[in-house]
Amino acid sequence: MGIDISIVEKETGVYLIALKGEINTQTYQALEDKARPTTVKAKAVVFDMAQVNYISSMGLSAIFRIKLAVEEHSGTIALVNMQPKVQLVFDTMKILSPQIFASMEEADDFLDRFLDGVQTGQISPKNLPGKTK
Amino acid sequence: MGSFVLSKIFPSDLNKIPPFIENIAKKVLSLTGSDNDAFKVKLVLEEAMTNAMRHGNLLNPKLKVFVKISVGKKKIMLQIRDQGKGFNFHKVPDPTNKKRAQQPCGRGIFLMRKFMDEVTFSGKGNKLRLIKKININPA
Numbered sequence: 069m070g071i072d073i074s075i076v077e078k079e080t081g082v083y084l085i086a087l088k089g090e091i092n093t094q095t096y097q098a099l100e101d102k103a104r105p106t107t108v109k110a111k112a113v114v115f116d117m118a119q120v121n122y123i124s125s126m127g128l129s130a131i132f133r134i135k136l137a138v139e140e141h142s143g144t145i146a147l148v149n150m151q152p153k154v155q156l157v158f159d160t161m162k163i164l165s166p167q168i169f170a171s172m173e174e175a176d177d178f179l180d181r182f183l184d185g186v187q188t189g190q191i192s193p194k195n196l197p198g199k200t201k
Numbered sequence: 202m203g204s205f206v207l208s209k210i211f212p213s214d215l216n217k218i219p220p221f222i223e224n225i226a227k228k229v230l231s232l233t234g235s236d237n238d239a240f241k242v243k244l245v246l247e248e249a250m251t252n253a254m255r256h257g258n259l260l261n262p263k264l265k266v267f268v269k270i271s272v273g274k275k276k277i278m279l280q281i282r283d284q285g286k287g288f289n290f291h292k293v294p295d296p297t298n299k300k301r302a303q304q305p306c307g308r309g310i311f312l313m314r315k316f317m318d319e320v321t322f323s324g325k326g327n328k329l330r331l332i333k334k335i336n337i338n339p340a
């Protein structure tokens with residue numbers, strides 16, 4: 069019922085946060101606290117949601133606050149491998165669909181285009197690259 | 202196993218919520234065989250109890266949250282009451298409109314409305330009744 073959080077730097081400034089368990093009233097604060105040192109400097113944060121089996125509105129708030137912190141310095145976030153019930157919560161709220169991906173390859177592709185676009189000044193957190201598929 | 206009624210009184214302590222809703226979700230799953238129903242009931246209970254403790258009782262541990270769960274053959278009813286001041290439940294903004302879609306908060310009541318068949322606030326807004334139609338496993 070708790071949450072396991074592992075954070076690795078995949079490449080400079082790109083962090084993978086792998087979560088396991090539930091993002092709920094009891095765990096969302098731990099997620100925000102653990103993520104904070106990376107989100108203040110990240111160019112991109114990827115959440116691996118494969119082992120997340122539950123998210124409530126408090127969990128959505130935590131993801132949004134992390135997203136806003138990363139966007140502060142022109143970074144972005146992506147979410148991958150969501151379980152269907154967790155996906156249902158995001159779909160119901162109609163949120164973050166341009167940043168939700170079925171596989172790590174698709175997320176990597178998005179982030180490559182995002183980071184390239186930021187360098188050339190054409191892309192920003194408010195003007196994301198589209199999905200290729 | 203069949204229908205049941207369960208009443209419980211909670212202090213305003215958010216840590217009491219997850220074990221309770223987990224247990225209810227298990228009961229709903231074994232009664233209905235529906236993973237989805239169990240997930241939705243668990244989620245709306247978390248939303249309702251969190252709102253009651255946080256916004257209603259302002260996390261004052263002396264104030265209580267009263268929860269009653271009634272499961273019949275065709276529906277499950279969740280009643281949640283807090284001891285707070287209530288609120289204007291007719292004026293909850295839609296979190297999916299453009300202006301609000303990027304806000305971190307304000308999604309709990311919307312999720313309740315989407316995942317339940319009936320959502321009714323009453324009194325000053327400190328009483329909430331949620332109903333979901335279910336099919337109890339014949340087995």
Ligand SMILES: Nc1ncnc2c1ncn2[C@@H]1O[C@H](COP(=O)(O)OP(=O)(O)OP(=O)(O)O)[C@@H](O)[C@H]1O
Nearest residue numbers: 125126252253256257287288306307308309310311
């Ligand atoms: N029991 C309650 N007592 C007093 N006010 C309430 C109660 N329940 C909800 N509210 C009010 O309604 C608003 C909307 O509630 P809702 O659950 O949709 O969003 P939230 O709790 O603010 O954020 P989130 O649920 O996304 O974490 C709350 O911000 C609060 O002002």
Ligand SMILES: [Mg+2]
Nearest residue numbers: 248252309310
């Ligand atoms: Mg809420």
